[in-house]
Amino acid sequence: MSFYDYSVPTVDGEELSMRTLEGKVVIVVNTATGCGFTPHYKSLQKMYEQYHEKGLEIIDVPCNQFAGQTPGTDEEIHEFCTLKYHTAFPQMKKSDVNGENALPLFAFLKQQQGFQGFGKGVAAFAMDKMLKKIDKDYKSTPDIKWNFTKFVIDRTGQVIARFEPTADMKELEKCVVAALG
Numbered sequence: 001m002s003f004y005d006y007s008v009p010t011v012d013g014e015e016l017s018m019r020t021l022e023g024k025v026v027i028v029v030n031t032a033t034g035c036g037f038t039p040h041y042k043s044l045q046k047m048y049e050q051y052h053e054k055g056l057e058i059i060d061v062p063c064n065q066f067a068g069q070t071p072g073t074d075e076e077i078h079e080f081c082t083l084k085y086h087t088a089f090p091q092m093k094k095s096d097v098n099g100e101n102a103l104p105l106f107a108f109l110k111q112q113q114g115f116q117g118f119g120k121g122v123a124a125f126a127m128d129k130m131l132k133k134i135d136k137d138y139k140s141t142p143d144i145k146w147n148f149t150k151f152v153i154d155r156t157g158q159v160i161a162r163f164e165p166t167a168d169m170k171e172l173e174k175c176v177v178a179a180l181g
Helices: 040-054 074-085 104-112 122-134 169-180
Strands: 007-009 015-017 025-031 056-062 150-153 159-163
Touching (some): 025 040, 025 104, 025 169, 104 159
Antiparallel strands (some): 150 159
């Protein structure tokens, strides 16, 4: 199967087929409204404004699997994001990204780009320390480790990169710009 064979549930009960995104560069991100990384919405929205007309799409999948940091309803999450961060990119129904109820799209994304570490720096160290308390073997699985893990899909549907929440948003933007051509 390819990226274009998947879909994700929208807040209105429909399914958004990834096939509708053929020829675009796509960021798929699991998000949270009460996380230390929530300000990533600001950078994501800026990228969306700057590159949407050049072919960038962002698929926002709120997820409450990480310390319960997305407790609200789909409507409350949408209101928070649009009022606080002025997000204009599509926001999907709150869904799981790990475990038996995970969206099949995320199983595919994790298979294509597994976890390769949090990098260096204070945030990376803090994430490593926290996750080792939850699962000392966390590095050995491709699972999503936390909110704001981002996957970049190129115009041909290839999953070309995975950015952990600790990654510099400027690196994500460089990847997107290169994929846009």
